[in-house]
Amino acid sequence: GFQNKRQSLSKPEPKEIAVLPYWIPWFGHVIPFATRFQSFLADASKSTKDGVFHLILAGTVHNIVIPPSVVKPILLQKSTIISSNDFIFRVMESVFGDQGSVRKADPAFIFGTAHQVLYKLNREPFVSNAAASTVRVVQERISNLVSFSHSWVDQSNWERVANITIDPSGTSAVASFFPLIRYFVGDIACGILTGQDFMTNNPNVLLDLFTLDASFNKLLVGLPWWFPGMAPAYAARSRLAQAVREHQEALYAVWEDRDPGSGWSDMSDVSNVMVERAQVWRSIRAEPDLSSPSDLSVLWALNINANQIVFWALWHIFQDPTLCSEIRAEIAPHATLSSIHSDLPIKEAPKLTINLDALLHKCPLLKAAYLETLRLEAHSTSYKAVTESFTVTESAEDAALDGKSQPQTYKFKKGSYICIPHGVHQMDGRYWKDPKSFNPRRFFVSVDKSTDKKDESDDDDDDKKEGLPAERTALDMGTMKVFGGGQTMCKGRNFAEREVLTFLAAVLVSWDVEPADGTGRWTDPGRLWGSATFVPRRDVRVRMKRREV
């Protein structure tokens, strides 16, 4: 007996992973999985009293994994053991329309040379250059987030989608807050990645990108162009692919001393990452079917999380007057408005100056509001195929939470899939007290504790090899994995933090925003579950007024 007990303590036997009961053979759990994803998986985890269980989806085994102590080692497995390749091929083909080119290309090139360039999004010089450009352009444009121009011709792209009505006083305006913010952020971010000429030549690029994204899941399951409602997504996709192709060809022309065409007078502001991507495509004389959908996917990744996060963070902050004034007080020394003296009869809008370094290092509440918005609104999913069987043992803490007397070892079998619904964990009341409430301070830890800890976001280890100085703040992301993990972990996360903090500070300092109906109450617009960060289901109409110095 003693021997047995010792054995089981030192090396727990892998247990068969429980299959959630289902009624329709082969088809299995497809319907609840597709229609109620997150609530279905959260309920299933409760009913099996286990955070790891099997689903059957159209004849294949899907291991759903929720406990953080099991998730972390899975995300760190080598690409010879778990692989995202199948999923990437599928997305490239069904969503970005590569005609199978990525699947047919040399994997050493796709997952080696071309992929390596994406790591540079997370390193110097990209991060500092892109962040500095963001600050500069945001400072220039923030006072014209709403320009108070009556004429559509004089309005900016972001105003035209926001259905703006100017109040008779001429000092406040009503706008649809989500498209306003989403396009304002996107216009600046895209211009920084691709250069300004790309944006000028393709004024509808964001409209097309968001039209494509709105049909992401439908494209992924293979709905054809003639299926009702799908034509706009297919049309948007071919315009986008064409736009990216023209951009690449213009770069090639510049390098070869040919005339790139009249729309491309200055390509010196294209980011180093997009230049290097174009260089690697050119080095193998890649067909446009391969190179343009691939770079389109980078443009898409730039815009489908961060822009929405800026909107949601503002939505959460503005509806809590105490929090809003606390954050404004915290950032006040580092994001300042100054008045511009002029002799013109019309008063000029005040000028904003942002010290990004201080926002990053001296504004824990602002930063925590960003993390809390990620927890509530960025519910991503990691999907992997198991190419070699392996086992993972959960931690004693996770086992105890599921009421088990000892940790369990799970065996993930070759040929099955692993699905990690990060949002289920992010809303789990056992890890996050009162999970539905917006409470940025939940991420605060004492400074002593934080200096002992390795930053959770470092676990694809590319930052350690080269890159940014370690930032020690009294914040800890804890078990949250909103940026995924392993080789496909988000490459934009360092830039995203700088980008989001810059936009939040700029709007909070420059604008007063309240619900347009005058009630002072912010109603919840609901959420659309799509490819990434939630999109609000209903319009959020707000009244906006410039803040004075």
Ligand code: HEM
């Ligand atoms: C707050 C904002 C953001 C969130 C929550 C976010 C989240 C994610 C997630 C969950 C993934 C998939 C990770 C996985 O497979 O495990 C991803 C991938 C990626 N993201 Fe982000 N992202 C954000 C901002 C950005 C920005 C601003 C950029 C562009 C500079 C970017 C570029 C990418 C790229 C290129 C990938 C693909 C990585 C690869 O396949 O190697 N992301 N992101």
